[in-house]
Amino acid sequence: MTDPRDIVSGVGMLSEGTHFVGEPPAGIRRVPTGVDGLSTEHLVINMGPQHPSTHGVLRLLIEVDGEEVVAVEVTLGYLHRGIEKLAEHRRYDQLGTLMDRGDYVSGMHGEQAVALAVERLMEIEIPRKAAWIRTMVAELTRIASHLVWFGTFGLDTGAMGQFLYAMRDREAAVEILEAISGARMMFNYIRPGGVVDDLPAGIDQKILAFCDGFETYLDEHHALLGGNEIFQGRVRGIGVIDRDTALAFALTGPNLRASGLGFDLRRDRPYDAYPELEFDIPVGTTGDSWDRYMVRMEEMRQANRMVRQCIEGMPDGDFKAKVPRVLRPPEGEIYAATESSRGETGVHIVSDGSDTPYRFHYRSGSLHAMQALEEILPGHLLADVVMIVGSTDVMLGEVDR
Amino acid sequence: MNLDYAILAGFVVLGALFVGATVGVSNVLSPSKPSERKAQIYECGSDPVGPPWVQFRIGYYVYALLFVVFDIETVFLYPWAVIFSDPDLGIVIVLEMFVFVGVLVLGLLYAWKEGALTWR
Amino acid sequence: MNPVLVVLLRILAALGLMLANGVVLIYMLRKVLGHMHLRLGPMHVGPHGILQTTMDVLKLLTKEDITPRGVDRALYFIAPAAVFVPSFAAYAAIPFSDSWSITSLDTGLLFTLAALSLVPIGILMAGWASANKWSLLGGMRAAAQQIAYEVPLLLSLLPVVMFAGTLNLGDIVRAQSGLWFGFVPRWFIAFPLFWPAFLLFVIASLVELNQTPFDMSEAESELVAGFASEYSAMKFGLIFLSEFSNQFIVSALGVTLFFGGWMIPWVPESVVAPIAPVVFMLKVYTGIFVMMWIRGTFPRVRIDQLMQLGWKWLIPASLALILVTGVVLKVAQATQGVTG
């Protein structure tokens, strides 16, 4: 078994001497290159918080030798807004609003995690239809979220077109979600006990039309970006996260599966309607950026397949279980997780029997992917940094929380 | 014709004048509110870390040296190309070029073998 | 007429053309990219947003010009001129028709290429002087890629010169008049012998122009705004303008050298003559459209891949091209006297 200390090599390389925001670190270090009298000075570059391709407000302090990255330090907290603290002052049915704004591109998965946790703690049995609706909106959200990733990943490589084509398809998905929940991004649709409202009339035809169109569009997207030699040259063999590293840094979701470990909460810790659906779980081999790209593309296809199954097999019945107006779970502790677009979105609730959680913890897939970045970026070129950050699909909202 | 070269000189002078004029006009027309923080070098919204002017990777300069050699050789090829079609010169002109380009290729191969062409 | 006045008028005409080109091309880029991306592009100022670039220029003219602390002041001020002047001077030798060109330099081709290759020096200057790390990296990349692709660009045009036997751009176009076998226009692009040369020219010139997929020096997703990160107001506007002007120059070179300049095939010279400049401009704009098309669809190459491609493939290929072309031309000359 590999000693974790062998995997972690670059930790703290940039942190000789303490530095905080505004205070320069050690700065330039002279590193002999082997030629007498000729030495290269390293450059320390701030990438972010305002940078077109750090996907939000990530700040990377990068030490480069020429264009080669020597060390990276991730600085977080530019979006820290206290979701965990505020949740201690919200009632249980209000937690979804906070989770929506955590991972703001795939909000449904966060809401689902909260609902699952509260239901398990209170031992609520939800109607079958509610479970199916939840599964369907979760998979639609996955499509919308992966399309944002796909578009920005294309933008990172400099391909503007892919971004705009992805936005077109995302608009279609978001429109359906809006028809169901009333909001484009902050749905607050999944609540403990079921969902807020029944599906609107006639939505199944719209969704089926979307599924049909999206199948062909997905092939087009893949042909345009993945089929491009230049793109393949940029992602193949770049940012390899092998199985040991992925486990050591607790990667989850597509990032873990790209490394060759097929762990998926939808299959291995089944919840809602997933046990009744047919779907494949794509698994990569080497864990490079190309594998992560392929896994996500295939996930979109599977998500589309699941949405179709959900619509076709949608059961009749109630959309919400009988739950008290004010939820007061018994004293206890619970952890529930959903497979979100970025990995395991977990909710750890400590209840003291009142109507607000005593402690609310939000486990996000992106924070762990972020730690792995510090480890895998050194040794690559500056241009690869953008690609690797893009391929791990980190969302700063759920990193900083 | 001499006029042609006068025009070229005119291009340089007038181009420079145009740049000066536009920047000048822009300075007259535009507001100016300098401040300490505005003058700070932009680095993604953080304070710059260390100076930018460092001794850069030696690899860049090796490329520059290689380029100078190749570029000058290429310029020598142009006069040759102009008289190439002259039927009087026959096949000799091609053979001469084989020698000339052969030297270049040898240089390229040497640089390749030394690893100077590998971008790091 | 007073020769000084003639010189002045000609230069002013070139300046007007360059500015008009810049305005039209930026508008065209936004429209072309917009429609390719399922959008409309500018629509609000003037019919179909036709005045959009004018508004942008006017606005840039009245923006504050910031000189950051710590820049190399002399170079920082010279750099926009160093980018602008060569790309302006490159207009000198372009033949718009048989009789219309600003000068008819005997070394026209060499001069245009020389002017074009001066632009990256301005870019490097801007990148270095800005005291900004992104600019510095952008400038360094520009210099490196310019260095690697200057040689293939120069070599890829040699076969044309060998065939035409002149460096005068007008004469090169004239060498392409007439028909081959009675129906194939004698444009150089019609000869299979020149196809590899044309391919080399397209790749090398896209690199020289910093165009997608080789736009590493201003890669927005990597280097913020590359070498121009610190430039604001009109200085930025001039850099931007000369970038589009260079597109025009390169496209014009391609049209002149490979696509028969102002000529239309199968139509007698005398008929074309009155509309020759229009024909030329249409061809040039078609070339620019293709560049924009590439820009709208292609991802970006990584710098080390670009350098590998340049030094290890294109330079040997272009050297081989010269030798092969030389042998083939001489053999053809000996057997049937194609050139002459």
Added chain:
Amino acid sequence: MRPDPTAISSLLSSAGVDAEVEGTTLGTVFRVALVDALAALIVLREGGHDFRMLADMLGTDTGDGIEITYHLRSFSRDEEVYVKTSLAYDGELPSVWTAFPSALMPEREIAELLGLTLAGHPNPRRLFTTDGIDPLLRKRVPIRTLEEVRDR
């Protein structure tokens, strides 16, 4: 998914770690002393149960101290266990990154937001907030009142 508690507690005691088993709504929980935490995690990782992933880590302000929960997952046996340990306010939390590198950032977060200091961490600086901000997840640190928010 819930492992056999007796097998694991015997595994732990063989390594000299006293662990108290708690069967709660959460799952199988082992409560260990702070000094034993790292040793317990290493045993769980290297012992036969193969808990290779530290899936999650959190700290809770219980009212009389801080309780740290480690959430471990084994893929080969498909099991999950929780390890809990407690320490006093402003105490020193020993880092477990040598066993589980994924603890690097969560530990910094816990230390920063619950007001602990880190021992043995390669980069024990603040992660989310700037200097001079209270440990926000402590119960004694209040959130803004409605009046403060209204006045802006």
Added chain:
Amino acid sequence: MAIDRLTGEHSLAFIRSEQLFDYARRNSLWYMAFGIACCAIEGLMSASGPRFDFDRMGVFFRASPRQADVMIVAGTVNKKMAETVALLYDQMPEPKWVVAMGACASTGGPFREYPNVVLGVDKIVPVDVYIPGCPPRPESVQYGFIQLQEKIKQQTEERLAARSHSD
């Protein structure tokens, strides 16, 4: 602001030229690509996407603040981010505007009770247009830009009014 240095603030030459330049300014609002949180998806991404296409109005993004006219603050600003926002605003060239997009940037939004969150970006930089919503729809952002254009238009009209008043 500019020719006034030569001809005075109430001169017709200055006011007329400003009228022209304000027309240019409001039709060429380049915004700085600076997405902080959720609003960035709606205000910056969807906005430049095929459906809403801000490019129609000449609203276009530049990555560097040196070339930007408008800063869209799209998301929650916390105490760590405040310095960055202020610095980026300072680094933009005059004339410049700020659009506070969404509830968070306007007042702190759903996170206003958390002590680390700044209660509205107007505590740090002067805001010209507030766009309500959480997040605002792209249409709202478009409307916000139209309001900003109106605001720029009013500047010259106010100058003209002041001139006729002083005469």
